[in-house]
Amino acid sequence: MVTIFRIGHRIKRDSRTTTHLALVARSFGATRMIIAGDEDKNLLKTVDKVNSEWGGDFQLEIIPYDEWKNFLEKWKSEKDNKIVHLTMYGENIPIFERSEDFINLKKQPLNLSHLLIVVGGKKIPGKVFRYADWNIAITNQPHSEVSSLAVFLDHLTSDALQIRFSNSLKQIIPSIEGKKRYIGEKKNEN
Amino acid sequence: MVTIFRIGHRIKRDSRTTTHLALVARSFGATRMIIAGDEDKNLLKTVDKVNSEWGGDFQLEIIPYDEWKNFLEKWKSEKDNKIVHLTMYGENIPIFERSEDFINLKKQPLNLSHLLIVVGGKKIPGKVFRYADWNIAITNQPHSEVSSLAVFLDHLTSDALQIRFSNSLKQIIPSIEGKKRYIGEKKNEN
Numbered sequence: 001m002v003t004i005f006r007i008g009h010r011i012k013r014d015s016r017t018t019t020h021l022a023l024v025a026r027s028f029g030a031t032r033m034i035i036a037g038d039e040d041k042n043l044l045k046t047v048d049k050v051n052s053e054w055g056g057d058f059q060l061e062i063i064p065y066d067e068w069k070n071f072l073e074k075w076k077s078e079k080d081n082k083i084v085h086l087t088m089y090g091e092n093i094p095i096f097e098r099s100e101d102f103i104n105l106k107k108q109p110l111n112l113s114h115l116l117i118v119v120g121g122k123k124i125p126g127k128v129f130r131y132a133d134w135n136i137a138i139t140n141q142p143h144s145e146v147s148s149l150a151v152f153l154d155h156l157t158s159d160a161l162q163i164r165f166s167n168s169l170k171q172i173i174p175s176i177e178g179k180k181r182y183i184g185e186k187k188n189e190n
Numbered sequence: 191m192v193t194i195f196r197i198g199h200r201i202k203r204d205s206r207t208t209t210h211l212a213l214v215a216r217s218f219g220a221t222r223m224i225i226a227g228d229e230d231k232n233l234l235k236t237v238d239k240v241n242s243e244w245g246g247d248f249q250l251e252i253i254p255y256d257e258w259k260n261f262l263e264k265w266k267s268e269k270d271n272k273i274v275h276l277t278m279y280g281e282n283i284p285i286f287e288r289s290e291d292f293i294n295l296k297k298q299p300l301n302l303s304h305l306l307i308v309v310g311g312k313k314i315p316g317k318v319f320r321y322a323d324w325n326i327a328i329t330n331q332p333h334s335e336v337s338s339l340a341v342f343l344d345h346l347t348s349d350a351l352q353i354r355f356s357n358s359l360k361q362i363i364p365s366i367e368g369k370k371r372y373i374g375e376k377k378n379e380n
Contacts, residue, residue, distance in 0.1 A: 016207060020334035027331035054331055091366040094351050135368025139351050140361075141217035141244055143340070144210035150328075150337030151344055151351070161284050161329050161341070171330075176281040178325025 008121030009037025020146045028153035028160040032059035036068035055168030072131045085118040086148045090135030119145040198311030199227025210336045218343035218350040222249035226258040245358030262321045275308040276338045280325030309335040
């Protein structure tokens with residue numbers, strides 16, 4: 001599945017938002033997320049803990065902020081690789097969804113391993129818009145990179161809301177009455 | 191359209207997450223959001239600023255945390271009113287979407303003014319699960335109330351991603367090439 005690239009992470013200010021972003025990436029089926037920004041041991045630890053409790057093998061990696069450009073150039077240099085940049089300035093997703101490009105992305109799920117989804121913080125370098133094959137908006141209104149990533153992944157793949165994670169210690173038994181119930185401490189090898 | 195109720199807001203820790211939540215509520219078409227938590231002038235100011243720049247008349251109100259119970263009881267006491275509680279312990283949305291209840295909610299858009307969507311913070315009082323008519327999960331995995339609200343509103347209404355806001359000073363001309371362009375300083379009365 002896809003790789004997420006977060007450009008910008010300031011340990012003090014962004015810690016919670018980047019954590020939420022990583023958890024969305026994991027829950028909605030991304031394989032890995034790379035962050036260009038401050039080293040952040042707590043963030044790595046949080047994601048490790050979620051992986052070991054809730055399963056799967058989502059990968060998180062932090063590189064120095066200044067590496068963002070090299071990373072994008074390397075991605076672009078590899079055959080068949082593509083970049084989506086989520087930005088409120090882009091084409092709104094209900095329009096993009098009707099394009100041949102999007103239909104092809106959805107049709108060929110194997111290709112998603114060639115897809116990088118870039119999400120920015122407050123200030124995104126102008127060049128990122130030009131590295132992107134598609135600049136896509138989730139509404140052209142200001143809200144949050146966390147919600148944008150979730151909605152995009154939900155629209156991109158048919159099973160984003162129903163990913164099954166292997167090797168989870170905890171698992172919820174969903175209930176409309178909402179009683180909290182776990183299958184706790186049970187290894188689940190599906 | 192719907193009303194959002196956020197239970198819990200600690201001014202230091204939650205300021206950014208609650209701001210993102212309010213912006214999602216506004217962008218995806220909620221009429222108003224009520225927060226039970228700390229008074230927060232900056233939060234109110236941020237939302238006011240977004241309203242005046244980007245348009246619409248989204249309402250934000252903060253009530254003391256302890257009022258959450260009265261608020262839910264009052265909501266429930268009014269005829270036809272319903273409560274959805276977004277929680278990772280609830281029925282996952284792809285399942286709920288196939289239910290008659292959800293189909294009726296979607297069919298009768300006027301009814302959405304009777305719908306309260308409750309989103310919690312880290313610790314949600316257990317009673318909230320019982321006030322809710324439906325406890326609904328956006329995946330049964332941990333991620334973020336910001337992404338949960340966005341995905342739920344996107345699934346609930348057909349136009350959540352394409353709301354038009356009246357009286358905006360700024361408006362984006364969407365572009366897949368992602369050049370930043372505004373219709374700036376223009377009153378838009380649609």
